[in-house]
Every structure is written in C-alpha cells, then in structure tokens.
Amino acid sequence: xxxxxxxxxxxxxxxxxxxxxxxxxxxxxxxxxxxxxxxxxxxxxxxxxxxxxxxxxxxxxxxxxxxxxxxxxxx
Amino acid sequence: xxxxxxxxxxxxxxxxxxxxxxxxxxxxxxxxxxxxxxxxxxxxxxxxxxxxxxxxxxxxxxxxxxxxxxxxxxx
Numbered sequence: 001x002x003x004x005x006x007x008x009x010x011x012x013x014x015x016x017x018x019x020x021x022x023x024x025x026x027x028x029x030x031x032x033x034x035x036x037x038x039x040x041x042x043x044x045x046x047x048x049x050x051x052x053x054x055x056x057x058x059x060x061x062x063x064x065x066x067x068x069x070x071x072x073x074x075x
Numbered sequence: 076x077x078x079x080x081x082x083x084x085x086x087x088x089x090x091x092x093x094x095x096x097x098x099x100x101x102x103x104x105x106x107x108x109x110x111x112x113x114x115x116x117x118x119x120x121x122x123x124x125x126x127x128x129x130x131x132x133x134x135x136x137x138x139x140x141x142x143x144x145x146x147x148x149x150x
Contacts, residue, residue: 004127006130007127051081051082051085052082054081055081064144066141070141
C-alpha cells in the first residue's frame with residue numbers, strides 16, 4: 001500500500017462511519033473534541049493523523065482502533 | 076482507552092512482532108527504513124507515531140494495519 005493511500009482509505013472510513021451514524025462533521029467534531037475543519041482535512045486525506053488522535057477518533061465512534069482500518073467496501 | 080495507553084499497546088505490539096520474527100531493532104530499522112533509535116522510541120511509547128509511519132511499519136512486517144492493533148496477549 002502506498003503511504004498516501006492509507007490516508008485516503010482512513011479518510012473514507014471516517015466519512016463512512018460518520019454517514020452510518022448520520023452525523024454531520026460538526027457533530028463528529030463535538031463528539032471527538034476535534035475542530036470541524038480538522039475532521040474535513042482528515043476525510044480529504046490532507047492530514048497525517050497521529051496514533052493518539054486515531055484512538056480519540058475510535059473513541060468518538062465507540063469502535064476499536066482496528067475497526068477504523070477494516071475497509072468493508074472492498075471486494 | 077487512555078490516549079497514552081494506545082502508544083504503550085502499540086509499542087508492545089511492535090516489540091512482540093519483532094520478537095516473533097527474531098529481528099533485532101537494527102533489523103527492523105533496516106526493513107522499515109526507520110532509524111534504530113526511532114524503533115526503540117516507538118517500542119517504549121515515547122513517540123506519537125503518524126498514520127503514514129504506521130503503514131510503513133505494517134509493510135515491514137508484511138501485515139495489515141489492523142493487525143498492529145489486535146492485542147493477542149489480552150485475555
């Protein structure tokens with residue numbers, strides 16, 4: 001996997017989980033404690049998120065960290 | 076999960092995978108392209124590793140990223 005692909009896949013996963021919850025970026029921002037613009041940058045793969053912030057994102061969605069890396073859209 | 080616990084768990088997992096392969100920190104450094112001192116800092120939870128570098132670590136071990144977060148030592 002290309003090192004940048006991982007940011008794209010992660011961003012897509014965050015957007016997918018957010019959509020499944022029916023949350024706006026503002027709502028995820030509120031639940032995670034991140035700024036709304038940071039959520040947008042993560043979803044657009046514009047930020048190389050750190051492990052601590054990945055854990056914080058998992059907590060906001062109430063999922064295990066590994067679940068953020070399982071791409072259920074892949075065949 | 077505490078945000079710092081995730082660094083400890085990740086560091087332990089890296090050490091565990093490295094031990095399973097029978098690799099020294101130097102060998103993992105060579106395979107991953109990281110400096111040996113960076114490997115040590117990750118294993119001791121002294122660095123907040125980024126997603127790109129997590130992907131690079133998974134590649135070095137030839138595992139999926141999610142496998143770096145599955146703690147097989149937990150009961």
